[in-house]
Amino acid sequence: QKEVEQNSGPLSVPEGAIASLNCTYSDRGSQSFFWYRQYSGKSPELIMSIYSNGDKEDGRFTAQLNKASQYVSLLIRDSQPSDSATYLCAVNPNQAGTALIFGKGTTLSVSS
Amino acid sequence: DAGVIQSPRHEVTEMGQEVTLRCKPISGHDYLFWYRQTMMRGLELLIYFNNNVPIDDSGMPEDRFSAKMPNASFSTLKIQPSEPRDSAVYFCASSLTAGAADTQYFGPGTRLTVL
Numbered sequence: 001q002k003e004v005e006q007n008s009g010p011l012s013v014p015e016g017a018i019a020s021l022n023c024t025y026s027d028r029g030s031q032s033f034f035w036y037r038q039y040s041g042k043s044p045e046l047i048m049s050i051y052s053n054g055d056k057e058d059g060r061f062t063a064q065l066n067k068a069s070q071y072v073s074l075l076i077r078d079s080q081p082s083d084s085a086t087y088l089c090a091v092n093p094n095q096a097g098t099a100l101i102f103g104k105g106t107t108l109s110v111s112s
Numbered sequence: 113d114a115g116v117i118q119s120p121r122h123e124v125t126e127m128g129q130e131v132t133l134r135c136k137p138i139s140g141h142d143y144l145f146w147y148r149q150t151m152m153r154g155l156e157l158l159i160y161f162n163n164n165v166p167i168d169d170s171g172m173p174e175d176r177f178s179a180k181m182p183n184a185s186f187s188t189l190k191i192q193p194s195e196p197r198d199s200a201v202y203f204c205a206s207s208l209t210a211g212a213a214d215t216q217y218f219g220p221g222t223r224l225t226v227l
Contacts, residue, residue: 043203043218044155088155099145099168100216104154 002027004091006103015112019076023089023103026070032092033065033072038105039085048074079110116219118204124225130192133222136185137206145216146179146189147203155203161187194226 003026013019021035032051036044050056050063050072062075072091076083086105093101117136125131137144145160159169164181172179176195181187191198201223205216 043221045218046215049215099143099157099160101157102155 002091002093002101004089004101004103006087006089006106008104009107010109011106012109012111013079015079015081015110017079017110019079019083019108019110021074021076021087021089021106021108023072023074023091024070025072025089025091025101027091027093028067028070030067030070030091030093033063034090034092034100035061035063035074036088036090036102037085038088044088076108079108081110081112084108084110116204116206116217118202118219118222120222121220122223122225124227125194126227127195128193129226130190131194131198131224131226133189133202133204133224135187135189135204135219137187137204138217139185141206141208141217143207144181144187145205145207146187147205147218148200149203149221150200158189191224194224196226199224199226 005024034046035048037047038044048061048063050065053065053067056063060077064073086107088105089103090100116138119134142163146158147155148158149155156171158171159179160167161181164184177191179189201221203221204219207216
């Protein structure tokens with residue numbers, strides 16, 4: 001059973017701080033990793049994808065991947081109240097015919 | 113493009129009734145996914161299609177659930193008979209590929225309540 005694990009939270013950070021969201025996955029052969037953001041009552045939307053070990057930056061967001069440790073993280077710098085949402089980690093097991101596997105998500109709350 | 117379209121947005125029904133959820137994917141997308149989301153189980157993949165053909169339906173919970181994609185622009189998810197434990201938000205998503213490098217675009221979801 002391929003699994004993607006996330007701490008459900010809530011993770012509470014003050015405005016302007018760095019929020020760190022973590023995700024582990026069980027399938028060592030996984031090659032593609034995604035972070036989706038889901039506001040309450042809305043649908044998930046992709047905010048970051050990462051395929052290689054190391055960091056990938058996009059504005060205030062940085063995705064970090066460590067395949068040896070089977071660990072992927074999302075850092076949000078200068079957190080804003082508008083970042084308050086649930087963040088879903090998704091992993092592509094990279095097997096023919098297999099779709100993304102989603103974690104249950106971490107709820108982030110940014111207080112002003 | 114209008115994005116992925118789902119209908120209805122909300123559905124309230126009584127146990128035992130048939131429920132049909134509808135989805136129109138983004139034009140040109142070859143893959144269509146049906147998900148169910150609950151607080152307890154998170155986002156679960158039910159079934160996905162490639163070029164209108166079901167590829168993986170291992171997530172369909174029971175025979176009460178069925179899905180069809182008669183053409184590239186329309187899919188249905190049917191529950192018959194419905195049960196209270198089917199209450200959830202059902203999302204449809206589409207993408208150009210099954211996942212490796214392409215974004216899955218989600219519809220707004222259908223919130224199903226079975227009384």
